[in-house]
Amino acid sequence: MGAQGKGQTAAVEDNPSRPPAPRPPTVTDVARVAGVSTATVSRVLNDIPTVDAKLARRVRTAITKLGYEPSRVARSLRVKRSRVWALVIPELRNPFFTDMISGVEEVARAAGFMLFLCNADSDVDKEASYLRLAVAEHVAGIILSPASQAASARALGTLGTTPVVTVDRRLDAPVDWVGVNNRQGAEMAVHHLADNGYRRIACISGPGDTSTGAARLAGYRRARGARGTDGGPDLVRVGDFDENHGFRAMGQLLRLRPPPDAVFATNNLISLGALRAIDEAGARVPEDIAIVGFDDMPWTSLVKTPLTAVAQPTYDIGRETARLLMSRVEGDAAPPREIMLSPTLVVRGSSSARRSALSQRQR
């Protein structure tokens, strides 16, 4: 109900009583008002100590009086480096990345850096295009989670001297990296399933041309090898790190004869899709199929059977990445560093110890 606020569209014309040029003040204006040179204003702005306290005060009052705000673009042009980072990630809708970004944002903001958000959409061309834009914007540094191992490493060459820190996904190149021990995380998942009596453990893997996809699959294979579990290569399903792949792969796995008795879902979106497939097939977790995911999410404890998952210190990953980039931006020229954090296994009902076929019948 109520009236629409649309009324009174009358005087759209320019108001002649408005000051002629609402041009934002510049250093020159500040200098004039403070009665000093622009050089002195600049010195005050940049906290250069060799300036008389009295003059500095005059400058500061002039600044507040005018409501002056230094132009970051003019400064960027002059010093040939902006206080901006580019954040290039493969998928914005994956909560892992947004949590990670939260960590990056915290330290960037504290240091006065703005963040260019670049969503590559898992597309190497979009990624390359964003990287070009980033250098065209004279960003001070780049945080990159590469869409692909091969193509993205090539793109690195075009970046000139801009510092780059990769995160989560590695590159075959001498470049900083922050992330978790993905192979270890995968091994933990599979060993845990084997410990709980599962023998046919499947894996829904991500793309082979991402280091995380490759490492988690490698960990899975290694752990299976160590435990001598059953089943052949058809238990491995490689595809994208998304819900769709999780859904379809899980459907295929459930139709296998014999089907797997457990599955390792290698990221949170794949887990989501796999759970949906299990649900639609009317299968029970873990009686018909156990599942362990990668990435612990707010919803993992709330699904029908709470999900066991390999948890990453996602926010910390973002913070460490930003700190490392910060040191590079400030001139740290040490050889490339790799900061590897540890994943942890959060055990819940989806991987509960398997009952033997006998005891199942006894129920």
Next chain:
Amino acid sequence: MGAQGKGQTAAVEDNPSRPPAPRPPTVTDVARVAGVSTATVSRVLNDIPTVDAKLARRVRTAITKLGYEPSRVARSLRVKRSRVWALVIPELRNPFFTDMISGVEEVARAAGFMLFLCNADSDVDKEASYLRLAVAEHVAGIILSPASQAASARALGTLGTTPVVTVDRRLDAPVDWVGVNNRQGAEMAVHHLADNGYRRIACISGPGDTSTGAARLAGYRRARGARGTDGGPDLVRVGDFDENHGFRAMGQLLRLRPPPDAVFATNNLISLGALRAIDEAGARVPEDIAIVGFDDMPWTSLVKTPLTAVAQPTYDIGRETARLLMSRVEGDAAPPREIMLSPTLVVRGSSSARRSALSQRQR
């Protein structure tokens, strides 16, 4: 292998075999190589038609030969407007906003705009600080989802002529807005619960100084009024739009005597917290308490009792917001516009028709 070059202090001069200056090429370089003036290069760059095809070709080959990339910061300084938008949101870890951002990003990238990601962290000071930075960076436009209705409206004044489009959360100011009909969405939720026989319908609301918090609460109250349901003001719990508030409020509601038989959770994080509280209390959905959430998420169909939710066209909201800002950036000076999309109710098990007390006992 050779001697270290360090000894030869004789030749302090630049190594002649190395290119003297790995300085990125500029318009001047391109102009020199192409044998034209910088003005012509600039014209080619900006697709100004009044340039001879032959010269244009020469320029273009020079550009590719040199690997020239125009400096967006120099251009920004010159034209006093960058091809960058600022995206100011209250909470990066709320998937609603990241989905919305995906939509924004799609149209921004297509138009060659970069995005400054500004996470205000529900803090009006951080928000104000980011808005200042945005103008200091000469952004072409701002997409703002205000942390608070009152404080953020004040901040608008400092923005000068920079176009602003608000999204999701409104402001008490004549400014563009894109979002859904939040009051209607809330009404749908409550009417649905009432239709299914619930009589004591609680509400876990967001902050009163956000338009979405206020509108959803208003819709809840209005629908309750229309249906004449039971219960008093203690059925309404106001707090933050986060999981913690959802968890605590739900716990309090469950301890009420008599407790509510249904609850409306006014955003996805509150739903998460409420479900967790219900779970920990050992209550069943919907037998002990029915629940309807706001925002449909990938996990909503997978929780123990699939969640009925008011769904928003989140991605579209982002796209529409970006399109509106684009038109403003291109000079559209029409009066402020409001684009209101419609929410839809996705019905699942968490709000199934209530069984009477009698039939419940009969089970």
Next chain:
DNA sequence: TTGTATGCGTTATCAA
């Protein structure tokens, strides 16, 4: 149609 020259707002170099 093309070129010359100037300025965007800042910082850095050099003299004073």
Next chain:
DNA sequence: TTGATAACGCATACAA
């Protein structure tokens, strides 16, 4: 310690 002045890389008014 301070100030005049020259860039930074680009776009444009004006002249040719």
